[in-house]
Amino acid sequence: MSGPNTSYDPVEVAALDPAAIDAAVEQALAAAAAASTLEELKAARGAHQGDKSPLALANREIGALPPSAKAEAGKRVGGARGRVGQAFAARQAELEAERDERILVEERLDMTVVPPRRPLGARHPISLTIERIEEIFTGLGWEIAEGPEVEAEWFNFDSLNFGPDHPARAMQDTFFLQPADAGLVMRTHTSPVQSRAMLERQLPLFIACPGKVFRTDDLDATHTPVFHQIEGLAVAEGLTMANLKGTLDRFAAELFGPGVTTRLRPSFFPFTEPSAEMDFKCPICLGQDSGCRVCGGTGWIEWGGCGMVNRNVLAAAGIDPDRYTGFAFGMGIERAVMLRHGVADMFDIVEGDVRFSQQFGMEI
Amino acid sequence: MRAPVSWLRELVGAEAVPESMTGEQVAAALVKVGLEEEGIHGGEITGPLVVGRVLELTPEPQKNGKTINWCQVDVGEHGQRVTEGTPQGIVCGAHNFAVGDLVVCVLPGGVLPGPFPISARKTYGHVSNGMICSAKELGLGEDHDGIIVLSEWFADQPEVLASLEPGQDAIALLGLAEEVVEVNVTPDRGYAFSMRGIARDLALSLGVDFTDPIDAPRAAAPAANDSGYEVRLEDDAPINGVEGCDRYVARVIRGIDVTAQSPSWLKARVTQMGMRPISLAVDVTNYVMLLTGQPLHAFDLDKLSGSIVVRRARAGEKLTTLDDIERTLDPEDLLITDAGERPLVIAGVMGGETCEIDEGSTNVLIEAAHFDPISVARSARRHRLPSEAAKRFERGVDPEITAAAAQLAVELLVQLGGGTVDAGATDVGAPVPLDAFTMAADLPSRLVGLEFSTDEVTTALRRIGCEVAADGETLRVTPPSWRPDLRTGPDLVEEVARSRGYDAIPSVLPQAPGGQGLTAGQRARRLVAATLAQQGLTEVLSYPFTSAARHDALQYAADDARRRAVTVANPLSDEAPILRTSVLDTLADVARRNVGRGMGDVAVYELGLVYEPTESGAKAPIPTLGQRPADEVLDQINAAVPAQPRHAAGILAGASRTAGPWGPAEPVGAADAVAVVLAVARALGETLTVTQTEHAPFHPGRCAELALADGTVVAHAGELHPKAVDALELPARTAAFEIDLDALTAGAGEVTQARKLSTMPVARTDVALVVAEDVPAATVEAALRQGAGEQLEAVELFDIYRGDQVGEGRKSLAYRLTFRPVDTTLTTAEVSATRDRAVAEAAKATGAEQRM
Numbered sequence A: 001m002s003g004p005n006t007s008y009d010p011v012e013v014a015a016l017d018p019a020a021i022d023a024a025v026e027q028a029l030a031a032a033a034a035a036s037t038l039e040e041l042k043a044a045r046g047a048h049q050g051d052k053s054p055l056a057l058a059n060r061e062i063g064a065l066p067p068s069a070k071a072e073a074g075k076r077v078g079g080a081r082g083r084v085g086q087a088f089a090a091r092q093a094e095l096e097a098e099r100d101e102r103i104l105v106e107e108r109l110d111m112t113v114v115p116p117r118r119p120l121g122a123r124h125p126i127s128l129t130i131e132r133i134e135e136i137f138t139g140l141g142w143e144i145a146e147g148p149e150v151e152a153e154w155f156n157f158d159s160l161n162f163g164p165d166h167p168a169r170a171m172q173d174t175f176f177l178q179p180a181d182a183g184l185v186m187r188t189h190t191s192p193v194q195s196r197a198m199l200e201r202q203l204p205l206f207i208a209c210p211g212k213v214f215r216t217d218d219l220d221a222t223h224t225p226v227f228h229q230i231e232g233l234a235v236a237e238g239l240t241m242a243n244l245k246g247t248l249d250r251f252a253a254e255l256f257g258p259g260v261t262t263r264l265r266p267s268f269f270p271f272t273e274p275s276a277e278m279d280f281k282c283p284i285c286l287g288q289d290s291g292c293r294v295c296g297g298t299g300w301i302e303w304g305g306c307g308m309v310n311r312n313v314l315a316a317a318g319i320d321p322d323r324y325t326g327f328a329f330g331m332g333i334e335r336a337v338m339l340r341h342g343v344a345d346m347f348d349i350v351e352g353d354v355r356f357s358q359q360f361g362m363e364i
Numbered sequence B: 001m002r003a004p005v006s007w008l009r010e011l012v013g014a015e016a017v018p019e020s021m022t023g024e025q026v027a028a029a030l031v032k033v034g035l036e037e038e039g040i041h042g043g044e045i046t047g048p049l050v051v052g053r054v055l056e057l058t059p060e061p062q063k064n065g066k067t068i069n070w071c072q073v074d075v076g077e078h079g080q081r082v083t084e085g086t087p088q089g090i091v092c093g094a095h096n097f098a099v100g101d102l103v104v105c106v107l108p109g110g111v112l113p114g115p116f117p118i119s120a121r122k123t124y125g126h127v128s129n130g131m132i133c134s135a136k137e138l139g140l141g142e143d144h145d146g147i148i149v150l151s152e153w154f155a156d157q158p159e160v161l162a163s164l165e166p167g168q169d170a171i172a173l174l175g176l177a178e179e180v181v182e183v184n185v186t187p188d189r190g191y192a193f194s195m196r197g198i199a200r201d202l203a204l205s206l207g208v209d210f211t212d213p214i215d216a217p218r219a220a221a222p223a224a225n226d227s228g229y230e231v232r233l234e235d236d237a238p239i240n241g242v243e244g245c246d247r248y249v250a251r252v253i254r255g256i257d258v259t260a261q262s263p264s265w266l267k268a269r270v271t272q273m274g275m276r277p278i279s280l281a282v283d284v285t286n287y288v289m290l291l292t293g294q295p296l297h298a299f300d301l302d303k304l305s306g307s308i309v310v311r312r313a314r315a316g317e318k319l320t321t322l323d324d325i326e327r328t329l330d331p332e333d334l335l336i337t338d339a340g341e342r343p344l345v346i347a348g349v350m351g352g353e354t355c356e357i358d359e360g361s362t363n364v365l366i367e368a369a370h371f372d373p374i375s376v377a378r379s380a381r382r383h384r385l386p387s388e389a390a391k392r393f394e395r396g397v398d399p400e401i402t403a404a405a406a407q408l409a410v411e412l413l414v415q416l417g418g419g420t421v422d423a424g425a426t427d428v429g430a431p432v433p434l435d436a437f438t439m440a441a442d443l444p445s446r447l448v449g450l451e452f453s454t455d456e457v458t459t460a461l462r463r464i465g466c467e468v469a470a471d472g473e474t475l476r477v478t479p480p481s482w483r484p485d486l487r488t489g490p491d492l493v494e495e496v497a498r499s500r501g502y503d504a505i506p507s508v509l510p511q512a513p514g515g516q517g518l519t520a521g522q523r524a525r526r527l528v529a530a531t532l533a534q535q536g537l538t539e540v541l542s543y544p545f546t547s548a549a550r551h552d553a554l555q556y557a558a559d560d561a562r563r564r565a566v567t568v569a570n571p572l573s574d575e576a577p578i579l580r581t582s583v584l585d586t587l588a589d590v591a592r593r594n595v596g597r598g599m600g601d602v603a604v605y606e607l608g609l610v611y612e613p614t615e616s617g618a619k620a621p622i623p624t625l626g627q628r629p630a631d632e633v634l635d636q637i638n639a640a641v642p643a644q645p646r647h648a649a650g651i652l653a654g655a656s657r658t659a660g661p662w663g664p665a666e667p668v669g670a671a672d673a674v675a676v677v678l679a680v681a682r683a684l685g686e687t688l689t690v691t692q693t694e695h696a697p698f699h700p701g702r703c704a705e706l707a708l709a710d711g712t713v714v715a716h717a718g719e720l721h722p723k724a725v726d727a728l729e730l731p732a733r734t735a736a737f738e739i740d741l742d743a744l745t746a747g748a749g750e751v752t753q754a755r756k757l758s759t760m761p762v763a764r765t766d767v768a769l770v771v772a773e774d775v776p777a778a779t780v781e782a783a784l785r786q787g788a789g790e791q792l793e794a795v796e797l798f799d800i801y802r803g804d805q806v807g808e809g810r811k812s813l814a815y816r817l818t819f820r821p822v823d824t825t826l827t828t829a830e831v832s833a834t835r836d837r838a839v840a841e842a843a844k845a846t847g848a849e850q851r852m
């Protein structure tokens, strides 16, 4: 029930007067079209469709007509009411669409104003690179081994065939711990993890050992006394230098990109024989640019040392060197990060300026 | 080790090494057979560097008391006005020359070693168009006294002298254009510390026959006899049973003029090798060492008292070495002594002044000896004297060239300084020849992964000087005397592999048996690192070196266990001699550095080891090389290694959200640090209990201890102590945490068992509890949980009220309790009853009163 409409003076419409009905319809259609807001439309609808509207009244009169006239009158009034109802519904839809449109415009925000709520942190590229390398090796079916950073001299040197008089044991490279005869050092390479793994694990053995190492170097643009290495060790029956080369080639391609292979150059390390230095193909020029500043035009970049595990090293871990052979390799992580990400200054890696790590996000 | 291309040409032959062969090509040939190129020198001087004749010389006294010479020098076609050949005006400060002398001039545009580019410059009132050069300026010697006068320089080469003319290129004339290849000598290849060794490798690489430069003096050397100078080898304490000196050759020259100038070729050679020409005796002994690898020593025979005795030092004995340092000798030092008494030389390392050659010497004794590499290495290291001689002895000197090297030195000295050689030739001792050993002929193929025929193996080994006898599938190999590094099959495999070239090795990826991926602990650690970054902290690295002063700054009590630290014997800095016992020790510096660089709102973290000295302080034994130590010994080694738990620490300062259009800044608080640790634990599936505690370096009223369900404390978090903040120069109210990751992740890998989820409707009820201010909310919550029992699903603290209504020193904690039994619906009465039990438990445990 709608309430009385005081603003409207109802016009009596005779149900049987077609002209009057047409006029009422015309008025209703005009009122619907004239409504410019949903509120106005609601008022007009009350006037022209409500209980007191001329058409409602006409409808009510039909009941009083003689049966012979009822049908025609009913048809005429019903048609009129239908047209009016459609017109109001259509106008209603139009006005609602306009309103929705307007709200969306009104609700516009400046999306360039971003409150720094819960800013995300970042990982250090050295950690991320280590994780990436770990994934390369676990993908090959290798495992990841770790060892202590303060290490027994025996593990750091002797187990790796560095004799008591080896120059690497001299004070100038190695951090020794007090007292002088403690038999402890800050490990100078990740290689002692090799010996620990060979003593603790079953053969065949395929492990990669990332970690922090220490040398008494001064910090400069390319050196740091605390740096990171990744060590690889495989011991099984029948392993060859070709297997070493195959592993290095795959590693280089995974880390630096397709087409990056490695080459071996003869060298010497106490814990491998034969030994080699390894280089990887310059990922910037792939050896195609004699003016390349990254590789100095040589096409190759020094990577680290490698070789076939020395018989004495196998023996120190209780492995039969006549039955098993192994290969090992080790390289610096900092160097890979500097090259891969164009880091020019070691200070950026070691100083802990958050702006450095934040360039890398959480995956590299 | 340097190797001048011209010297290699001399030794290998001009056919194999023609004039057109560059240093780069020589280096490439050496690399091919396994030597490592370190660099190529030469061409450091660029011209014009020319011969000049002094035409006029006007001394001009200066106000500063010095006199300079204003010279006009004929430099031929390089003259000042080239078309007219006008002489060059040059100011020179030296006085050892006169009008008419031929000198060496560097002209504008030239570059001297340094590099020092030369240009015309105004000085002493003249425009000096270049410089008249001294030997030192050209890198040809130490002579300070004056410039090079060519008539003196080439005094021994009259034919060169006669051909000199102004304007002639002096770079070629003085041998300054010489290209010199430098190779890096690995510790196993002592032979490459000689031109003899490098030339042999070059011949091998170029495929030409090699004539050993030692052959001629070896043939010329007299047989040892008894009439030589008396030498006794009296090592009564050999190291590892190896005689300190197993061969000593002594030769005597009488009537030599030791003041005779070294000829220009000798000076040039010595200079090219990176040494300085000093005197005839020194230059000759250096030259022979550089050529043959055999270090020599020259004594003034007249200062010796009749015999030389090689023996170990006596305790307390002293020797002042040539570098003018008095050294207290160690009983392990091997000495060359005069008649067994006065120490003359630390054998193979460095001599003393006592019996050295001086300008008055006329009779000279030349020593060539073979010393135990270990003995020399230890002495060199003990006295920090890495001399040229020690470098060679340490890596092994060929014991079969001792007499020949002495012969070569004697021949050169007599040729250049005159005198006569004694017929007596001392040669005592008997070096042990290198052992022959066997290798399976197929070992190279098996180890390299490339087929080598027995023929190829044999040929490769013979070319490097080995004797090889084939016995079926086994080769019996005797290494040459200059290769003491060849001792096992794999040593020979390397030689065989080098001979074909490492580039020939194929690339074959081995098939690993397949592992288990990362361990649970490794995965947990990655998750912690990632979660901390997700929580807004940035990962950094710091060096683990710190100091006791840092422990003071962190407000550690005198008896705090973390003050016990591992001490580095040779720290980088005396300011940081110990290893960290918490990551915060060193992370604080990183935080301060960031704040100092303008990042006031800093949140950093680091994962790393801390180092805890063993209780016992037991030493780690160092068992012998090449064999597996017994289990007990390994246990002792491991027991001596400090525990090194992995920690994660973080520091948060400033604001976690800066002020802006979105609202005011949110300063970091003590609670943020706790929240970060809880987030890390939640990521690992752990729920930690938080209790209030006091723990350095935290604010005594703002420190939380976080523990696992079993009570194991795994972290502390909160606001840093204001005194610590001050001492560490961090922003006020800096918060921090330190997590023992090993403890926190000890349960990593345990399989979580799922609880059944109840789908019954929840019932909620609120309670407000008034407690004393010092009662921690966590205690109240724990009591509520205990009192309510299993039906309690959640407790949520939604308000804290302090004020008149609860009274001074008290607070009201408003909790919302959510109940949801597993399989029934609770009635209102049941909810009330359970709530009352919870409140009663809280009252009992904390004195809480329910506020109605």
Ligand SMILES: [Zn+2]
Residues within 6 Å of the ligand: A282, A283, A284, A285, A286, A287, A289, A292, A293, A294, A295, A296, A297, A298, A299, A300
């Ligand atoms: Zn390149």
